[in-house]
Amino acid sequence: MTPPLKSAATGVAPGKVILLGEHAVVYGRTAIAAAIDRQVRVSVVPQAVSPRVVCGEGSARVEAPFALNLFAPKESEPSPQATRLEQATLRAAAILGIEAHDLRIEIASDLPTAVGLGSSAALSVALVRALAGFSSQVLEASAICAAAFELERLFHGFPSGIDNTVATYGGLVAFTRNQTPRHLDCPQPLPLVIAIGRAPRETQAAVRALRQRREADPQAYEGWFDEIADLVSGAEDALANADWRRLGGLFNRNHTLLQQLAVSTSELDAMVDLAQRNGAHGAKLTGGGGGGAVICVHDGDRTPLLAAFRNAGWQAFATDIHPPDRGDHARPERRDTRPAYARQ
Ligand code: PMV
Secondary structure (H helix, E strand, C coil), rough: CCCCCCCEEEEEEEEEEECCCCCCCHHHHEEEEEEEEEEEEEEEEECCCCCCCCCCCCCCCCCCCEEEEEECCCCCCCHHHHHHHHHHHHHHHHHCCCCCCEEEEEEEEEEEECCCCEEEEEEEEHCCCCCCCHCCCCCCHHHHHHHHHHHHHHHHCCCCHHHHHHHHHCCEEEEEECCCECCCCCCCCEEEEEEEECCCCCHHHHHHHHHHHHHHHHHHHHHHHHHHHHHHHHHHHHCCCCCCHHHHHHHHHHHHHHHHCCCCHHHHHHEEEEEEEECCCEEEEECCCCCCCEEECCCCHHHHHHHHHHHCEEEEEEEEEECCCCCCCCHHHCCCCCCCCCCC
8 A cells, every 4th residue: 555645745865975895795895984074965755846947056066956856748758867767766666655746856966976975875875864754754774775776776787885874874874785784883983075077977887897907817806806805904993083184195005006096086186285285184085986076184274285286276175074973873963964056
């Protein structure tokens, strides 16, 4: 029986950074990731509510407010973004056992898209939460995470599951494929700068190309993955002691190994170099690579580093990774960090 439907419902989920261990995590090693204070918000409303035109605020590369009317006659060829969202909505509705017709899906986000900050996972989790709310279902976090993983597969092919795990539980997470994620703690907020590259990229392509390279030389690649795993255990220790200098060194070393895996680019290397020359303890690419973002640990005044990035033409922002409040992992929406256009 279809559960009772509400008049409207909203779901929210945060973006993430992978602190260390991307790509190696696909091959069974542990990676550490953390939620950031940027979010995707999905609202589900019955389509009978007349569509309103939503137009973008927010800077370039930040997802503008976006809306989709399922099954409404399409005036023109739908964008790839609309097609993927429609597929994801239908899949989520099927998982939740609700009929997806006559729905309007509205998205507001202050998370840059397609740069390795987990926008598709945040969208997946927020969509599942919104549809669950809309159909008056109360889901366990593990069920939300599992449903979002199914949607991530539509977006990414063969994801490890790290992105939807962090988007679901928030906080700071040590993730190993097919194991229960471990929530990590650190005694102080971790001060980061995130800078965003200009080159377009796609995680699925980076993961696929790396798989081919690894097949040609498994021994070398497995050795590099093991080295990355050692850095990840060192980072758990550095985080537990808020030792940002040590963590920075581990970032630098992880970036070098990502270069060896051939997932960095000259632009990302230049960004890491700029961070290292402007007071960061260390920096690395984050996420799938082949473009995207870099993260830098910097526990001093971050203004000069932000200015250096911006003067060189890269968007950058400071963010602090907060140790999770006890028992608060499944409620990443606890702080209203939405952009002005989404608060209304
Ligand atoms: O979605 P991204 O770009 O943050 O990359 C995810 C991290 C990878 O390890 C490269 C892939 C995965 O599914 O774990």
